[in-house]
Amino acid sequence: MNAVTDTREDAPAVIQTIGLGKVYAAGTPAEVIALRDVDMRIGSGELVSIMGPSGSGKSTLMNLIGCLDTPSSGQYLCGGTDVASLDAEQRAQLRLERIGFVFQGFNLLGRMSALENVAMPMGYAGIPRPQRLQRAQEALAAVGLAERAGHRPSELSGGQQQRVAIARALVNRPSILLADEPTGALDSRTGEEILALFKRLQDDGQTVVLITHDPGVAAHCDRVMEMHDGRITA
Template identity: 75%
Template sequence: MSGQVPVIETQGLGKVYSPGTEAEVVALRDVDISIARGDFVAIMGPSGSGKSTLMNLIGCLDTPSAGTYRCDGIDVSTLDAEELAVLRRDKIGFVFQGFNLLPRMSALENVAMPLGYARVPPDERSALAHEALAAVGLSERESHRPSELSGGQQQRVAIARALINRPPILLADEPTGALDSRTGEEILALFGRLREDGHTVVIITHDPEVAAHAGRVLTMLDGELREEPRLVIGDS
């Protein structure tokens, strides 16, 4: 890993909402992060701690008020709106608690959908979507609609969709929040395998048991970040 450019790197990152007004909120303060390719990182914190703001900045869904962010070596402040959209498409796969699958589409069609925006030919879309579903263990369910799938299967479809453009970063916001504990463990194990395949996995969570699956745990509190000693499942 020595000498490699961090896939996520922030320096002095800050975010202030409604600056200079009575409603001013300092959401992030001077956040420095360096995350290498292949890291599995959990960002923890209670509601209002700033973790969602940090996720939005890492995901290029919002812009910082201060500091810099380099995504896979690219300073995002140098990009215009169209270039940011391309970076999000190519560099970041998003997974959310609510799955966000289209109900009238099959699993295969849901997974292939992002490739339509990239103008990939239909035959190639289907082949890549089949490959992505196979990677999450759902080849036999590709013709099923979301209503015909369990919660865990729907989340696997959502993960396959996030992987379809083969992004280096997988950003997951409370990905097990809508799942029972056993299914949640299966999804977290899947994230571990994706990390072994070279993906950088960042999970936003409030749950210490979820965070314990990660190799690194970063904690947000009142907009400030600190790194916790490594958690090991089963430690007393």
């Protein structure tokens, strides 16, 4: 009987870097080499962790694969698109369409309801308001917060705020979900609930990349990429 093989790593690459490097203040006494010759490949539907201590380069790598910054050397293919071939406006459009971000600090607007916070990215995409609100409600339902749509962030627990942030990241239906220390501001039980939510999203076909320094968070992922001194070491 043939063994069953998980083919997710064989799926088309959503993220691929080839010799990626990043240098800040190049050629000056303040020069910092943040990334060195990074090769990585993440297939569609994977749940992957990029783990490393502070200063290892993981945040720089997240900024590059999130199209928030540009590399000094090497190549980054986002869904097959060579990001270096795009101008700033095109990169912003790619980021809006293909990448959702979840941050440790939630980054919700306090004057807006959960529904309005989730709907906000669709305004930048030019989606009409009725459709924005419908999709935002669907996204909140997907993270278990349909009944909290009218609440402001101050009326929600930390875990609920993070769920709103995840719904907001998903509402434009991105191919990549990048989460930077997504459980760092939560207690351990709530953190486990958020990690279980990421797993459910993966089961539905979402590609999820977790940036973390915590081995306990990384243990929930299918693959762990360890970073030290700007390189992927494992």
